[in-house]
Amino acid sequence: MGRELCDASAYPAPLLAVAAYGLPGTTPDFPPGTLDSGAWKAALAGAGKHRLTGLLSAAITDGALPATSEQAREARAAHRTAQLRVLTLEHELVAIVDLLTGAGIDCRVLKGSALAHLDYADPGLRSYNDIDILLRPEDIERAVAVLAGTGFTRTLAEPRPGFDQRFDKGMTLRPSANYELDLHRTFVLGPWGRRVRLDELWASSQELVVAGRTMQALSQPHRFLHVCYHTALGNWPLRLGSLRDTAEVLRTVDEAAVRSIAKGWGVEAIVAAAVADTARLLGVDGWSWAESYVLDRREESWLGLHTRTDKTFAAQAVATLRVLPWRDKPAYLRALVLPDSRYTADRHASTFSRFTYAVKEVRRGTRR
Numbered sequence: 001m002g003r004e005l006c007d008a009s010a011y012p013a014p015l016l017a018v019a020a021y022g023l024p025g026t027t028p029d030f031p032p033g034t035l036d037s038g039a040w041k042a043a044l045a046g047a048g049k050h051r052l053t054g055l056l057s058a059a060i061t062d063g064a065l066p067a068t069s070e071q072a073r074e075a076r077a078a079h080r081t082a083q084l085r086v087l088t089l090e091h092e093l094v095a096i097v098d099l100l101t102g103a104g105i106d107c108r109v110l111k112g113s114a115l116a117h118l119d120y121a122d123p124g125l126r127s128y129n130d131i132d133i134l135l136r137p138e139d140i141e142r143a144v145a146v147l148a149g150t151g152f153t154r155t156l157a158e159p160r161p162g163f164d165q166r167f168d169k170g171m172t173l174r175p176s177a178n179y180e181l182d183l184h185r186t187f188v189l190g191p192w193g194r195r196v197r198l199d200e201l202w203a204s205s206q207e208l209v210v211a212g213r214t215m216q217a218l219s220q221p222h223r224f225l226h227v228c229y230h231t232a233l234g235n236w237p238l239r240l241g242s243l244r245d246t247a248e249v250l251r252t253v254d255e256a257a258v259r260s261i262a263k264g265w266g267v268e269a270i271v272a273a274a275v276a277d278t279a280r281l282l283g284v285d286g287w288s289w290a291e292s293y294v295l296d297r298r299e300e301s302w303l304g305l306h307t308r309t310d311k312t313f314a315a316q317a318v319a320t321l322r323v324l325p326w327r328d329k330p331a332y333l334r335a336l337v338l339p340d341s342r343y344t345a346d347r348h349a350s351t352f353s354r355f356t357y358a359v360k361e362v363r364r365g366t367r368r
Helices: 015-020 037-049 053-061 069-102 112-118 137-148 220-233 240-250 255-265 268-282 297-304 313-323 329-337 351-366
Strands: 108-110 131-134 170-174 181-184 206-210 213-217
Touching: 015 037, 015 053, 015 240, 015 268, 037 053, 037 069, 053 069, 069 112, 069 131, 069 137, 069 206, 069 213, 108 112, 112 131, 112 206, 112 220, 112 240, 137 170, 137 181, 220 240, 220 255, 220 268, 240 268, 255 268, 268 297, 313 329
Parallel strands: 108 213, 131 181
Antiparallel strands: 108 131, 170 181, 206 213
């Protein structure tokens, strides 16, 4: 099982050109005339899915992408809806950060809001649908309790006590306002997540101001590493908004600092994949070492857990077992094989049905 390359044909025309619009040195290939009804509907839906409504609207407003008056109106409406969502989430973010810090819990803002305000010249071009926050492992249980006191509920129970703090990527909570709050311990599930040196993420930070409230984001080199993780391992086909994130931060981040951290963690393959794919699909200038990087067999296999349409969490979870220290393997395996009943409630009729389901998912996520 190896890493697949995401082809340009995976995206509706002209979405790649929209994703690259406005990036220095690029020459996005927009169509010479307006899209027909079917192609336009696909492009508009794709812009929403890939977090590109702002760029779509800008390309039409600037005359780069030919559009009818009705298409232009629909693009503006889609972008306005996305921005109203962002404004609501930023209001919620301020409240969440105040709640956590008021309880003595340090946190770092991840992804959407941090990237929009720190790495995009125009924050309005970076839309997002949820809130992501990094917590120290030892603070996770207390943070969940604090948030539960204000109406947040977990979407999935912990497999066994202590699993969140020791092993998992994080968890998702929902408030009555019905959005997702993702509390992260690390960047991703699977072997690559185990390679993140969590203590280094907390050694430095960068200030972020949202709605007049100062909070903390990751330092830019660590922020870029997270972007690369999300680009290379997040969605399949690759989310174009994540490629755009990579391109935006790539312009100003310290290449030497990023490569030094990536080499220390053993994740140069992640950075190389994200940068090479961004250069290939968006037409930006990448880093020569990244574009010529040769994956070894293990890197190829680990990337292959994520770069496929039928990827599964079960396959990633089993791969994690192989890289855990021996002292942690029994607790991890027990949580996977014999989780608490709350975790399996309404999901599996019995332990046997859960086991057979897991075996099928592992096979599906690792077959060639």
